[in-house]
Amino acid sequence: MASLNMLIFVCISYVVLLFIVAFMADRLAAKGRTTWLRSPIVYTLSLSIYCTAWTFYGAVGYAARSGLEFVTIYLGPTLVMIGWWWGLRKLVRIGRSQRITSIADLVSSRYGKSNLLAICVTILAVIGVTPYIALQLQSITLSFSIFSEADPSGATYSETATVFWVAAGLAVFAVLFGTRNLDANERHHGVVTAIALEAVVKLFALLAVGVFVVWGLSGGIAETMARIDASEIGQWQMKSGRWTAITFLAAAAFICLPRMFQVMVVENDDERHLRTAAWAFPLYLLMMSLFVVPIAVVGLDLLPAGSNPDLFVLTVPLSQGRDGLAMLAFLGGFSSATSMVIVAAMALSTMVSNHIVMPIWLSYRGDGGASVSGDVRSVVLLSRRVSIAVIMGLGYSYFRLSGGGTALASIGLISFTGIAQILPALLGGIFWRGATKAGALAGLSVGFGLWVYTLLLPGLGVGLVSEAVFQQGPFGLSWLRPQALFGITGLDPLVHSVMWSMLLNAAAFTLVSLFSFPSPIERLQGAQFVNVFDHSSGPRGWSGSVAQVEDLMIMSQRILGAAEAQALFRRQVILQGGRGHLPDPTPTFLQTLERELSGSVGAATAHAMVGQIVGGSSVSVQDLMAVADESAQLLEYSSQLEAKSTELARTARQLREANEKLTQISLQKDAFLSQVSHELRTPMTSIRAFSEILRDTSGLAEDEHSRYATIILDEAMRLTRLLDDLLDLSVLESGQVTLNMREGVLMDVLDQAVSTVLAGADSPLRVKRRRVGENVVLKSDLDRLAQVFINLIANAQKYCDAERPELTISAHHIGGQLVVDLIDNGSGIPTDVQAMVFEKFARVNAEKAGGAGLGLAICREIMHRLGGDVTYLSGQSGGAFRVTMPLSLPKLAELAAQ
Amino acid sequence: MNDDRSSPSVFLEHQSYRRNRLADAARLLPVIGAAVLAVPLLWPSADSAQVVAGEVEAVPMSTAILYIFGAWAGLIGLSVVFGMAARRWGQPDGPQRPGQG
Numbered sequence: 001m002a003s004l005n006m007l008i009f010v011c012i013s014y015v016v017l018l019f020i021v022a023f024m025a026d027r028l029a030a031k032g033r034t035t036w037l038r039s040p041i042v043y044t045l046s047l048s049i050y051c052t053a054w055t056f057y058g059a060v061g062y063a064a065r066s067g068l069e070f071v072t073i074y075l076g077p078t079l080v081m082i083g084w085w086w087g088l089r090k091l092v093r094i095g096r097s098q099r100i101t102s103i104a105d106l107v108s109s110r111y112g113k114s115n116l117l118a119i120c121v122t123i124l125a126v127i128g129v130t131p132y133i134a135l136q137l138q139s140i141t142l143s144f145s146i147f148s149e150a151d152p153s154g155a156t157y158s159e160t161a162t163v164f165w166v167a168a169g170l171a172v173f174a175v176l177f178g179t180r181n182l183d184a185n186e187r188h189h190g191v192v193t194a195i196a197l198e199a200v201v202k203l204f205a206l207l208a209v210g211v212f213v214v215w216g217l218s219g220g221i222a223e224t225m226a227r228i229d230a231s232e233i234g235q236w237q238m239k240s241g242r243w244t245a246i247t248f249l250a251a252a253a254f255i256c257l258p259r260m261f262q263v264m265v266v267e268n269d270d271e272r273h274l275r276t277a278a279w280a281f282p283l284y285l286l287m288m289s290l291f292v293v294p295i296a297v298v299g300l301d302l303l304p305a306g307s308n309p310d311l312f313v314l315t316v317p318l319s320q321g322r323d324g325l326a327m328l329a330f331l332g333g334f335s336s337a338t339s340m341v342i343v344a345a346m347a348l349s350t351m352v353s354n355h356i357v358m359p360i361w362l363s364y365r366g367d368g369g370a371s372v373s374g375d376v377r378s379v380v381l382l383s384r385r386v387s388i389a390v391i392m393g394l395g396y397s398y399f400r401l402s403g404g405g406t407a408l409a410s411i412g413l414i415s416f417t418g419i420a421q422i423l424p425a426l427l428g429g430i431f432w433r434g435a436t437k438a439g440a441l442a443g444l445s446v447g448f449g450l451w452v453y454t455l456l457l458p459g460l461g462v463g464l465v466s467e468a469v470f471q472q473g474p475f476g477l478s479w480l481r482p483q484a485l486f487g488i489t490g491l492d493p494l495v496h497s498v499m500w501s502m503l504l505n506a507a508a509f510t511l512v513s514l515f516s517f518p519s520p521i522e523r524l525q526g527a528q529f530v531n532v533f534d535h536s537s538g539p540r541g542w543s544g545s546v547a548q549v550e551d552l553m554i555m556s557q558r559i560l561g562a563a564e565a566q567a568l569f570r571r572q573v574i575l576q577g578g579r580g581h582l583p584d585p586t587p588t589f590l591q592t593l594e595r596e597l598s599g600s601v602g603a604a605t606a607h608a609m610v611g612q613i614v615g616g617s618s619v620s621v622q623d624l625m626a627v628a629d630e631s632a633q634l635l636e637y638s639s640q641l642e643a644k645s646t647e648l649a650r651t652a653r654q655l656r657e658a659n660e661k662l663t664q665i666s667l668q669k670d671a672f673l674s675q676v677s678h679e680l681r682t683p684m685t686s687i688r689a690f691s692e693i694l695r696d697t698s699g700l701a702e703d704e705h706s707r708y709a710t711i712i713l714d715e716a717m718r719l720t721r722l723l724d725d726l727l728d729l730s731v732l733e734s735g736q737v738t739l740n741m742r743e744g745v746l747m748d749v750l751d752q753a754v755s756t757v758l759a760g761a762d763s764p765l766r767v768k769r770r771r772v773g774e775n776v777v778l779k780s781d782l783d784r785l786a787q788v789f790i791n792l793i794a795n796a797q798k799y800c801d802a803e804r805p806e807l808t809i810s811a812h813h814i815g816g817q818l819v820v821d822l823i824d825n826g827s828g829i830p831t832d833v834q835a836m837v838f839e840k841f842a843r844v845n846a847e848k849a850g851g852a853g854l855g856l857a858i859c860r861e862i863m864h865r866l867g868g869d870v871t872y873l874s875g876q877s878g879g880a881f882r883v884t885m886p887l888s889l890p891k892l893a894e895l896a897a898q
Numbered sequence: 899m900n901d902d903r904s905s906p907s908v909f910l911e912h913q914s915y916r917r918n919r920l921a922d923a924a925r926l927l928p929v930i931g932a933a934v935l936a937v938p939l940l941w942p943s944a945d946s947a948q949v950v951a952g953e954v955e956a957v958p959m960s961t962a963i964l965y966i967f968g969a970w971a972g973l974i975g976l977s978v979v980f981g982m983a984a985r986r987w988g989q990p991d992g993p994q995r996p997g998q999g
Binding site: 067068071075078079080081082083085086225226228229231233234235236237238239240243244247272275276278279282283286290293 | 921924925927928931932935936938939941942943956957958959960961962963966967970971973974975976977978980981984985
């Protein structure tokens, strides 16, 4: 006789086996040896998590109560699977090309990556799936209790403790294999392989019980059929509304259930697996339901009235003393429950952590939070683990609170209806470009609200909705009665809820979509989703044909350069052990190429380029944004370069100018040296000549003697003046000059200067002055200042080429400075030499010059010493110089007072 | 080349034409399935007035099982046939390139 301890031992051994299988599969996947792990059979078997403990145990109970209605639960998914070409293929392609991680992620990324929508879907999924998890825990507990009743040793058995340990164990399994790594593709080979094994176990168990019942107990097919017809469910009895509604519901839930989405889309390795699964999975479902009716009929026959039909799979073999078979059936039920719970917890935890925990954590951490990638990675893993624990905790709490007991199937259908509310947003999203985020939100909210009001609250029963509301509707509004909306009574509650929630959900979704306008990113994503077959190519993912390799070659040559690209391709050919110039487009080769390219153009661009040519994953908005980022960086870099090059150009121009100036100065110096030697030589020659005459010629007349001596003296004085000037300039330049600062009136200084120049001059320079402005007291070295004016006036006298030379001197103050302009009516200084007139030895007109070209240079040095300047004023009628000097503040006040 | 994808030709070769019609049939499969599986809705139910009055005999459960499971198996069979055909295409949605090994 099967003891409870024996059962627990078998159970634990089975779990250990699952652990080993999952572990080995992960190891194999890590080594890259995934050939059989990625076979279509494993994919098909993993889809079998659709068959939970509810279908394993519950289907028989369902058949015992309502005949063939149970089969609708399987017919819906069958229709979806055989229509794979139309729907699932697109879903899987979108999932792969957009790197979708969950159904919430799919809906959110279709509607412009809206996190609000993701949160809504996640909450809906958690609310919908939690009772379902509780259901699985309940089924395991019930099956344990069956064995404990049958246990002859009467071992103590605590239901709550069992549930707790089962929930904890499943959580540990899901954490260990579901959150071991953070793969970009979210594939979990270990879990999927373990699930595939469980799928085989549960099918085998149910078939074994079925075969035992048909051939062992009933004596063959014909006898079994006769027995069925004779039983209480022996006649076709069907509510057509329920038949249609449940078929539809099962089909919708098959697509929308988070765990189904996980295995069907996220864990899908190859789109072509759908081709096999399209017939193999319906076949699996058919075999799962083949013996349900016979078991139900035999159970009703053999077992005492009132025994729970949900457990016939276990109780029929037990009542016949077939402990081994019962044990096998138990393992089948156990497999169904565990695989569903593990995958559901994984899928939900991905959704919860990606769409609820991570956004909160990132916003809490602020901007710098995501800078270190390893940092986020560990947080994501931790949040998933915690989420799994929380979800299992919720399931456990729900089980404890509800106390179990309700017929298994009804919770399952309530859950299905809730999850199916995602369907309009999902289908609309992948087939209709006009679907908008506002529409999806409206549809989801309406559907969710109606589901809670018409099915979930009444279904949970007791106390949540008062009897009065049931009978008269809320606030006495009879048309709002939860199970008879709009006054339509007499409908089956489930059909009523499915009809209204789906109808109004779809209507709200469509209407709001029609009247709202999508954001740009929504429209972009909409086009990507709806036209996914145009944007992504081929079902193979990272593989390509030889023709594509040629394209890749051409592209690589453009980016890397011909020689490097050819060398790279050649190396790859040798690595692959092939011949020729083009390697096979293996994933390794493509990865290498992408890496090489990313060195030149950035990772995102490289990925987009390879993706464009090879296909498999279309260019997503994130890719484009990353490309834009890289381009922006390039732009910034190039603008920096541009700035630098302008700076260089400027420096070069300055250097060129300086060089020109130096050359000019050097030329001037040469000219000056010859001038100086000439200037020195002329008086020296006269001095020498006249000295010789005085020495050698005897008998010179007195007046001749005196005249020659005067000439010698004049020439010597001219020499002295020249040397004085040079000395003066060098003293000024070296800054060793001592200034004799005293107060005086500008008018006096100008009077002195003008009279000095004009005294004894024969040329008729007329000086016009405006004496009003000259009445300014200033503090300066007045002698030096007079020297400047003398020089400037003398220049005008010397160089003014007008017939009647005139010099206008005007004084005024500009911006706190005293300005004296000296403007003559001559032709002025040519523009090209204006810049040079203040340089030493500069002479505008060599033949006209009498001096050594030091006058203006000395003037400028003096004015700099006095804190002012002398500049040439261009744009005047003749030669014009402007002398500026600072006007001290008290003098300003004086001026103002005048 | 990529051009094939961006601007599909209106007239296809015989082989491609066949393939497209087969894809049409595949799209039709769930519709056929739904229709076939809706047939039992037309059967007189055991609790309907006519059956209770004895005018018509209710469909026995064994017949119902045979019909539903038969239809189900038939759908699976059609799906297998289509899957086999799709397997021969290699790439379900891109014209085969000539000279490709």
